[in-house]
Structure formats: C-alpha cells, structure tokens
Amino acid sequence: MLVLYVSYRCCVLTIVIGLVCSGGVVVASDSQVEFARGAPVKRVNANKVYQLDGLPVAIAGAGTLTFIKKAIREIENRVLEERRKEAVLPLSRVADLAEGVVAAIHKTYNIERLKYLYERKEERLQEVHRFTLLMGGVEEGRGKLFILHQEGIAEEEDKYATIGSGAAYAEYLLSKLYAEDMDVEKGVRTAVYVIKEVEKIDPNVGGPINVAVVDELKYRELPRSDIEKVELELADLEEVINQTIRKMLWGELNRNVLKEFLEKR
Numbered sequence: 001m002l003v004l005y006v007s008y009r010c011c012v013l014t015i016v017i018g019l020v021c022s023g024g025v026v027v028a029s030d031s032q033v034e035f036a037r038g039a040p041v042k043r044v045n046a047n048k049v050y051q052l053d054g055l056p057v058a059i060a061g062a063g064t065l066t067f068i069k070k071a072i073r074e075i076e077n078r079v080l081e082e083r084r085k086e087a088v089l090p091l092s093r094v095a096d097l098a099e100g101v102v103a104a105i106h107k108t109y110n111i112e113r114l115k116y117l118y119e120r121k122e123e124r125l126q127e128v129h130r131f132t133l134l135m136g137g138v139e140e141g142r143g144k145l146f147i148l149h150q151e152g153i154a155e156e157e158d159k160y161a162t163i164g165s166g167a168a169y170a171e172y173l174l175s176k177l178y179a180e181d182m183d184v185e186k187g188v189r190t191a192v193y194v195i196k197e198v199e200k201i202d203p204n205v206g207g208p209i210n211v212a213v214v215d216e217l218k219y220r221e222l223p224r225s226d227i228e229k230v231e232l233e234l235a236d237l238e239e240v241i242n243q244t245i246r247k248m249l250w251g252e253l254n255r256n257v258l259k260e261f262l263e264k265r
Helices: 065-085 091-117 121-126 167-177 184-201 224-249 255-264
Strands: 006-012 016-021 024-029 033-037 040-043 049-051 057-064 131-139 142-149 153-157 160-163 210-214 219-221
Touching: 016 057, 016 131, 016 142, 016 167, 016 184, 024 049, 024 057, 024 131, 024 142, 024 184, 049 210, 049 219, 057 065, 057 160, 057 210, 065 091, 065 131, 091 131, 091 142, 091 153, 131 160, 131 210, 142 160, 160 167, 167 184, 184 210, 184 224
Parallel strands: none
Antiparallel strands: 006 033, 006 057, 016 024, 016 160, 024 210, 033 040, 049 057, 057 131, 131 142, 142 153, 210 219
C-alpha cells in the first residue's frame, strides 16, 4: 500500500535581508518557495515582502509560509486596533504588538496543538512549524530593523539584518560591504548583489528578487524592470571585481594607488 503524506505547510527556504540606509530602509528577498505535496515542489516568483497595514513598514518572513501569512494578518489586526486609540504608531510599538502575535501563534500551534496530536516529545519536535519575520521602517528620523523570533522576541538591529537559510552567507557578505553612510540607492544595489551571490551557493534561494524601500512617510516596491537593470549592471562588473580581488591578494595591485583612486571617488 502506498501512502502519501500531503502537508498544507510550505517551507520557505529563503534569504531576506534588511539594510538601514541614510534616508530609509531597504528590505529585499528572493522569491523561491518549496512546498510539501507528497514530494518537494519548487515554485518561483513568490512575493515575500509586504507592506504592513498601509503603514510605512516593510515586513517579510522565512519559515512555514502558512504561519508567516497568519502572523502578518494578526499583526495587522492588532495594529488596526491600536490605531483606533493612537493616530500614530512608532515602529517600536508595532514591534511590541508583533511580539505578542508571534508568541501566541507559537504557543497555539507548536506547543498546545502538538501536545494534543502527539504523545512523544520526539514526534512533536519533528512537526514544529518554524518561522521568523523581519520588519523595517523609520522612527524618529532613523531606520530600524527588527527580527521577530517565533518565541515572541523582537531583536532590534540598527545596521543590517538577515533571516532564512542563506542568512549566514549574507551576514558574511554584508560584514564586508555595509557602510553606515550609504544612501537608499546604494542599499538597493547592495541588497541585490548579496542575494545574487547567496543564490550561487544556497540551492534554496532563487527566482526574481523583490525589493521594498521605506522612508518616514511611505513604502514603495521597486518595479521589476529597475531590479533587473541593477542585476545586469552587477553581472557585467563581476569579472572586474573578481580580477581586482585576485590581483590585490597576489600583490599585483599597488595598495596605495588603489586607495588613492578610491579616495578621489
């Protein structure tokens, strides 16, 4: 007898990054999604970056897609309730509300429901729905990022943040590339470059890139044509970048000459 296990869960093995820039915040992700349908099914072109309830706030997720969408809906409901009391909600207050939402989902589905469905702890651990959210916006004139862990903790980041299966690779690249004084345009180019580099090494990352830019007043998503233009420009530069790094490592490129050139720019 052949038995197929069909799950409603979707495992989002992904890369999501956020960058704090002068003038706003950039949040970007890949668009590859893998579903469990008896066998793994891969899809691309899934949007993982959303605007939160009409606010100038970007939110994206990594993990079980069903629970990411549920968390975002519930956060929006909580924000709507609060906005009836307060016309303006600072980003840190939105993060506080989100903490309660993700903790409640984790408690209901990963603790209480799994205890009801499975007697053995080992079985429950195998069925845990894992999800993490990344939220970005501007508060008091400065960009802020929050990583929302499923246990209900909002981890604030004031430079850059990464979540998903490709997070470790992105963290390494951003440790080399991030600069506190870069503007939003440079942030977009950096985000696209990092995601394309992660895609080369992480098989769970792929598809068109989604990018959102948030300032104190508005949220906007970049058109596909703008993102593709950046991708083409960076692809043309790849070999030049690699050659430059090699020559520097091998001592064939004079450090002082290169430093002087960069300072003039």
